[in-house]
Amino acid sequence: MTDQSRPGRKRSEQSRLAILAATLELVAESGYGALTIEGIAARSGVGKQTIYRWWPSKADVLLDALATKADLQIPIPDQGSFRADLARFLDSTFELGGKSPVADTLRALMAQAQIDPEFGHRFRADFLLRRRDALGTLVDRAGERGELPAGVPPGTVLDVVFGTLWYRLLATREPVDRGLAGELVTLLADHGASTAEIR
């Protein structure tokens, strides 16, 4: 398969982990703006070439570090109602991504994705789209059940949810927490329900 046994020394898992750990440390200490390949190599006791061999940019290292450290798996709940499913999804998403170390990293990655187009493609495909698809499953189910707000396509519902989340991260820096989750649920999932009740 991909793991075919070739001649030559194998990739050092020890170096890989040292690089990812050093990257997170450095970002935590001095911020993404001060992150350099040179610095990662020095901190992790690794040659620069070893980094360039396996990652195309420092942002990719950071994305890998984030994915390796924080398990970014997204549970896709199925509790019968969009209201409940969305609430649970937002709670676990905000729990993971709303707090300082992870939130800071996400901000930096989204920023770098704007500045470096090649990384932008990778970030969208490997990270943003995955999470979007996870929520997309919930929203599609809700659509089939008629639980979505009228006149708003499913894709736009996704944009509203993730947009609000990212806007708080990037622009207002207000907390991304249960309060916001509740308000989004109210906006997107309660209306249909209450309308139904009215009928």
Place this chain on the structure above:
Amino acid sequence: MTDQSRPGRKRSEQSRLAILAATLELVAESGYGALTIEGIAARSGVGKQTIYRWWPSKADVLLDALATKADLQIPIPDQGSFRADLARFLDSTFELGGKSPVADTLRALMAQAQIDPEFGHRFRADFLLRRRDALGTLVDRAGERGELPAGVPPGTVLDVVFGTLWYRLLATREPVDRGLAGELVTLLADHGASTAEIR
């Protein structure tokens, strides 16, 4: 005040405009990632010091260039209903910021605001908050009239609107156009109305 007549040569408006023009040209040609103070100085035929004298960073130059070229003024409509006001606000906002040269610049500035904290403060205060406050006026009026969705504070309405806009710019790269405007109006302004009508 600031315009006090001091001895010495005055700031050269010609240089200022050359710098701003060169900045926009360079971003359009090669993207923000390739923008350098060195390059701006060379393109505009100006000494580097002249740039450092008047702007704290290249992102500030770009923000200035954007503000000088594109009039970023936001009309604050008042047509009696939130539905109409929001629609008009979104139309003029998307008209301005949804198209390529301006949208690219906004992306870059939002990115830089994440990476350079000092610029981040200025960008939020000088750009993001101004636009937020403009919409805030509409939303506050709507709130007094009871036109907002129940259970969603005004601030969150703002987050939803701008969040969705920015998310499309930054993450999905789907068009930010009248279609999206209509959907947001439906989501945020129709519900209360129809509810009111039902009653």
Place this chain on the structure above:
Amino acid sequence: MTDQSRPGRKRSEQSRLAILAATLELVAESGYGALTIEGIAARSGVGKQTIYRWWPSKADVLLDALATKADLQIPIPDQGSFRADLARFLDSTFELGGKSPVADTLRALMAQAQIDPEFGHRFRADFLLRRRDALGTLVDRAGERGELPAGVPPGTVLDVVFGTLWYRLLATREPVDRGLAGELVTLLADHGASTAEIR
């Protein structure tokens, strides 16, 4: 003795020759300054370790290549007179070392001998001294016959001969040919003879 049958795979003569051939090719194509162990290994289809195992430096590889390709044996003539012996020695020496591919290599080796002291020792002992000793035999014989210029010790005669040769190679880049050979013979071997004739 050295050829004793030891356990393990034997040194590959094929690899050895491929390395030496690749070395000469690369020097001919791009000059000694561009010669690298990495390049030799790539060109010859050999692992770097195989080179490091058998030669202490790239200059040693080149010296080996030169010795293997061009037979650097020096005939030591004995025709009864210093004049005739020196002439023949110089002719065969210049024939071999005065022309482009060999001369270029000799220049590079002499250069490297200055920069890398360890190779310098080997180069002097294995190459320079051998040739010097060959001529030394002739000069010693001439000394016993009283054919050397008065007041010039045998060692200095050697320095004059090889010095002039090397100086043309290294500094003036003028041809090292029969003309020069004749002039050296005149300078070093004719004087005593003509003086003898005058008496």
Place this chain on the structure above:
Amino acid sequence: MTDQSRPGRKRSEQSRLAILAATLELVAESGYGALTIEGIAARSGVGKQTIYRWWPSKADVLLDALATKADLQIPIPDQGSFRADLARFLDSTFELGGKSPVADTLRALMAQAQIDPEFGHRFRADFLLRRRDALGTLVDRAGERGELPAGVPPGTVLDVVFGTLWYRLLATREPVDRGLAGELVTLLADHGASTAEIR
């Protein structure tokens, strides 16, 4: 002329001297093989660019350092006889170039001239040819007076002198001193004279 006043900051003489001094120190401490631009910059407290701006290679820096520190001017004696002039020329030449710090540097430069063809041209034109021309003046004068060995063109006399000097420096590492000077005078300048006296 060349000193035309151009706009912009002037070259820093302080940096120039610090670079040249650091270069000589480093060569003296660890040898030319360990000399790096990086090291010179670090030792002299200068940016690397400042070195690259003014010298094309580290060998050029070293040549400049040698020329600036040791006055390499060559007095051209004129005492009426080749014998006396040559003796004086060799004495002052050997005095300057035969001793350790200068001799080591000369070895390195001659070596680098073989490996880097571009530096080779400069070294020959700026250093070797100058010294050769100085002695050439003496030899030409001697030629007009009939003081040169018969059958040996003036250019070859120069090759013999400098060749012997360089050969001792590069190959045998025997001292380059008054003894050698005397022997060269005997070989090249006594013969004609004594022959003349005999007649």
Place this chain on the structure above:
DNA sequence: AACTAAACGAGACGGTACGTCGTGTCTTTCG
């Protein structure tokens, strides 16, 4: 009109990081 003060272009400066190349070593698989 002379003087002072600031902005200007040009460009050298000390730095930092870049991404690449080559070194010599080590590890793995194959013959």
Place this chain on the structure above:
DNA sequence: CGAAAGACACGACGTACCGTCTCGTTTAGTT
């Protein structure tokens, strides 16, 4: 166990920009 393949830590390369600092020049007030 030699030899290919190739990953590794290391160090230097030469370049690009950074932000600062002279320079000599130009342009305004202020004496």
